[in-house]
Amino acid sequence: MADEDVQEIGEGKARVLLPKSVFYNPVQEFNRDLTVSILSQFAEEHVAEQLAKARHKSKRAGEKVQPQGSEGGHESATEQKDAGDGAEKESQETILTAGVKxxxxxxxxxxxxxxxxxxxxFGLEVPGVKEVIANDFDKNAVGFIERNIAKNDLTGLVNSSYGDASMVMYQNKDFASRFDVIDLDPYGSAVQFLDSAVQAVQEGGLLCVTCTDAAVLCGNAGETCFAKYGSLSLHAKYCHEMALRVLLHCIGSHANRYSRYIVPLLSLSVDFYVRVFVRVYTGQKHVKMAVTKTSMVYHCVGCGSFALQPLATAVPTKGDNHKFVPGAGPPVGPACEHCGHKHQIGGPIWSAPVHDVDFIDKMLERIQRDASLFGTSERMIGMLSVAREELQHVPLYYILDDLCNVLHCSPPNMVQMRSALLHAGYKVSLSHAAKNSYKTDAPAKVIWDVMRCWVKDHPVSAKRLVEGSVALGILQQPPALQASFLPHPDANPTSRQKGLVRWQQNPEPDWGPKPRARRKEGKDAKGQNAKTQTEKGQLGKRNCEEVDFAVSCDQ
Structure with a gap:
């Protein structure tokens, strides 16, 4: 490709060459910034673990063969320890340098x-990297990868690879050749890569997985979701978190087939995609526990109430063993107890925590310390702070506006609603996945009781309460508790008090996902493709970051 057809893009410390026909999507900078930061933290922990293993191995060898010291050359144990600690610290500082192998x-x-x-x-900004393999199944893409490696002086640290991603991972599933980190960020679903990924990642390694088929994951095509992910998604108000949990269930299911299991570090629903970071381990005992972390969802089509049905529970037996008992249900009656409507059934979904709070704390500390290194540091801090505040053992959430729409009433403000639940003795938090959301351990009956108490002081128009309506069915029942809407000390979350950037504001028109990239083979195909795109009025603005590269697109 001629130089006049190439543009240069800068992001972070990188300067890369792209075809001018490529539409670069700056919204995805958040995705890359977050991944760089997470890998930096993970690399720090990984290197520390490797050094600890090496010290332990050396210590065991030293116990078997003690070296003899020369006369007058003996050092005290304290002096040896101080010298060792100093050398280790110096070694670690040298090792953990970005851009150095x-x-x-x-x-x-x-x-x-x-x-x-x-x-x-990754090569320029993540300290503690041995090798980065940048793979693609498009020769044109690999050509640009090689040019960009040379342009950024990363030869030997970042290497290009031409091949089908799944096949490359299958070829590296042996223990000695597995990867410490696998990053999958395709256009659409990543599900076709999961079987090879869970086998090719090291013990305790990190999988970073993006899926941009949000419409499928969020319930617009439940049958397609089931075919791809093995779960039936529901088009409900909590669909963005359900999308995360469907993906986690799918990854976990693939891992379980090989006696492996996942531990989520961070799971985010962002803009038009979901992004999860999970560690993968091996252990049959933990694999068996996966069934207790999986649930079906019962969703009322009338009022939107929901209930979860775990597939099984673990009953402790002798020692640290467990007996697994199938779940007893369903958790709802033939009709909704609140409004009388029927239920839809969705799932199965991952119903265990989706974040590691300790890891998020480390991430927040790192990003606040290195805020100047990231163009989206403010939003990263905001998103992670809200994720940190979430109730970790409470799947899914309610939307206050939706509750009020059901009853046709004016809404309480966020602090009033949170205060009522807190005064009633329950926990409540926001969800990073939606504005005005409420994650709470209060049952649906309590939530509707709170709304009934609110409606008593803020009556609904009589013409809204027609016979057979959802609103009338709910409001006809007297509340079993007297809700207090007086401000509670914990009602205003810290992230809101600090005014953190928590949700994406539209940075520009048409900033969402772009059409799928198409492979170009030869001048004729290129000309025909350009003609087609011109007719559609989309020339030069097709996918996102790299349009001409058919198999992949880092949106």
């Missing part, structure tokens, strides 16, 4: 690298 560091595989922007940033 670390033999104890991470082997990172990006399966669908396109131009390689993400991999280039």
């Amino acid at each position: 670390c033999n104890e560091g991470l082997r990172i595989f990006e399966g669908l690298a396109a131009s390689g922007l993400r991999s280039i940033r």
